[in-house]
Amino acid sequence: MILNLTQAAEIDDPSMVDEEEVRRSPFWDWDFAFDAFPDIFMAFLEVTLLVTVIGSLLAAVLGLVIAILIMVLPKPLAWLVRWVANFIRMTPIVVQLIFVFWAFVWMDALTIGIIVFGVHYATYMSEVYRAGIESVPRGQWEATTALSMSAGRTWRKVVIPQALRSTVPSLGNYAISMFKDTPFLLVIGVAEMVTVAGERGAPVFRTTEVYTIAGLLFLAASYPTAVLINRLEKRLAYAH
Amino acid sequence: MPTPTDAAGSEPGAAASSAPTPVIEFVDVEKSFGNNVVLKDLNFQVARGERVTLIGPSGSGKTTILRLVMTLEELTGGYIYIDGQPLTHHKRDGKRVPVSKKEQKRLRTRIGMVFQQFNLFPNMTVLENIIEAPIHVLGRSKKDAIAKAHSLLEQVGLPEKADSHPSSLSGGQQQRVAIARALAMDPEILLLDEVTSALDPEVVDDVLNILREVADTTNVTMLIVTHEMGFARDVSHKVMMFDGGHVVEEGPPDKIFTNPEQERTRKFLSAVLGH
Numbered sequence: 001m002i003l004n005l006t007q008a009a010e011i012d013d014p015s016m017v018d019e020e021e022v023r024r025s026p027f028w029d030w031d032f033a034f035d036a037f038p039d040i041f042m043a044f045l046e047v048t049l050l051v052t053v054i055g056s057l058l059a060a061v062l063g064l065v066i067a068i069l070i071m072v073l074p075k076p077l078a079w080l081v082r083w084v085a086n087f088i089r090m091t092p093i094v095v096q097l098i099f100v101f102w103a104f105v106w107m108d109a110l111t112i113g114i115i116v117f118g119v120h121y122a123t124y125m126s127e128v129y130r131a132g133i134e135s136v137p138r139g140q141w142e143a144t145t146a147l148s149m150s151a152g153r154t155w156r157k158v159v160i161p162q163a164l165r166s167t168v169p170s171l172g173n174y175a176i177s178m179f180k181d182t183p184f185l186l187v188i189g190v191a192e193m194v195t196v197a198g199e200r201g202a203p204v205f206r207t208t209e210v211y212t213i214a215g216l217l218f219l220a221a222s223y224p225t226a227v228l229i230n231r232l233e234k235r236l237a238y239a240h
Numbered sequence: 241m242p243t244p245t246d247a248a249g250s251e252p253g254a255a256a257s258s259a260p261t262p263v264i265e266f267v268d269v270e271k272s273f274g275n276n277v278v279l280k281d282l283n284f285q286v287a288r289g290e291r292v293t294l295i296g297p298s299g300s301g302k303t304t305i306l307r308l309v310m311t312l313e314e315l316t317g318g319y320i321y322i323d324g325q326p327l328t329h330h331k332r333d334g335k336r337v338p339v340s341k342k343e344q345k346r347l348r349t350r351i352g353m354v355f356q357q358f359n360l361f362p363n364m365t366v367l368e369n370i371i372e373a374p375i376h377v378l379g380r381s382k383k384d385a386i387a388k389a390h391s392l393l394e395q396v397g398l399p400e401k402a403d404s405h406p407s408s409l410s411g412g413q414q415q416r417v418a419i420a421r422a423l424a425m426d427p428e429i430l431l432l433d434e435v436t437s438a439l440d441p442e443v444v445d446d447v448l449n450i451l452r453e454v455a456d457t458t459n460v461t462m463l464i465v466t467h468e469m470g471f472a473r474d475v476s477h478k479v480m481m482f483d484g485g486h487v488v489e490e491g492p493p494d495k496i497f498t499n500p501e502q503e504r505t506r507k508f509l510s511a512v513l514g515h
Contacts, residue, residue, distance in 0.1 A: 145348075
């Protein structure tokens with residue numbers, strides 16, 4: 001609070017910013033946009049993209065592990081895993097970020113961000129996998145029994161490949177959701193792209209350029225990802 | 241004393257009598273789904289190399305018998321022995337004690353099954369479907385498994401389909417691949433569960449002819465559920481008529497099909513044969 005007041009006072013100081021010039025300046029200032037772009041882009045690469053890529057991979061792997069555990073563990077243990085997953089899924093990611101940040105105060109905030117995003121989305125992805133696994137016809141399981149296939153090969157060679165086919169679009173959508181949730185990293189002090197954009201714009205009262213850049217960078221990453229998911233989905237479909 | 245090879249070449253009915261250890265034995269078998277009792281006090285034996293067809297109205301428990309042998313259903317009472325060894329439970333001090341998973345799996349590798357709905361793995365090619373279990377369950381070399389797969393595909397009349405995916409095959413072709421897949425495991429016992437029921441009428445004979453050839457050229461014990469009475473008559477040594485979870489009547493196919501003793505059998509046959 002005190003810090004904010006101080007900042008406000010600094011900015012109000014006419015010697016820092018020429019209010020008159022700010023008011024008269026055009027809606028879009030190309031010079032400022034080019035000036036701010038490198039910082040925003042670096043934050044995009046170093047934080048936003050990093051958290052999304054590693055977080056999604058973590059979520060995809062952990063989500064599958066959770067889904068399989070719930071199916072193969074003895075009842076009480078499976079119930080416990082399901083309950084923990086439900087708990088994580090039903091609480092806001094912002095609360096989880098803050099909680100883990102203070103509970104593991106010695107850990108690097110960026111690492112915490114990746115883990116929390118990964119685990120949070122794993123609980124969503126586990127439901128996608130569950131639906132995918134349940135969509136594998138019973139006859140497929142019966143054929144693996146009739147051939148005496150081991151549990152490991154049944155999962156790896158028959159069930160998971162067929163389950164994944166129907167899960168790819170949903171998993172991809174959750175990865176994109178995660179990507180768009182990364183600004184929440186603000187609450188644990190990680191300077192991701194939107195925070196950096198705000199920090200570049202605020203001192204000069206220019207918000208249009210920085211947030212437009214941030215928005216376009218989000219779009220520039222989301223759109224190709226969506227296209228990629230679409231391709232992958234088609235590739236996983238069986239030859240007809 | 242009959243040797244294992246006796247039954248295959250012999251006339252149907254010949255092997256039914258006095259084999260030393262039955263390859264399949266049901267003792268007081270009971271199967272219920274919840275409160276619904278499907279099989280009760282079921283006792284029968286199948287000798288090595290014998291081919292037994294189960295007939296009867298739907299819901300009479302025929303398919304359940306096959307599924308119990310394949311361990312696809314949990315046995316709720318009694319005992320099933322494969323080569324004299326307990327498949328699911330053994331009797332100890334008058335109590336049913338489950339056999340170990342390992343032991344069950346060891347016995348199960350001797351049993352193969354062909355399903356009504358084929359159940360090929362759609363994410364694998366035809367060849368991959370056939371070689372998966374021989375390599376990873378029986379521990380055969382990839383080279384041997386592939387060679388055997390090709391000869392089996394030849395046998396079922398699909399030598400050019402090794403690299404196709406099941407979805408590109410017709411139902412009849414898929415079922416022939418499924419037969420090759422089951423035979424690739426060199427089963428002692430082959431379970432055929434209404435293998436032609438999901439097929440177009442014009443391809444039914446293709447599939448049945450392949451199975452006739454398997455019956456003629458190998459010593460595999462077969463337990464068959466089918467509505468194809470002509471096929472049942474051709475290949476079986478014994479026919480068992482089921483109704484309501486009980487064996488109504490059993491005997492050599494000539495007797496059952498031409499001169500059944502029970503009114504129930506007669507009624508059923510006239511319904512399915514359409515006269």
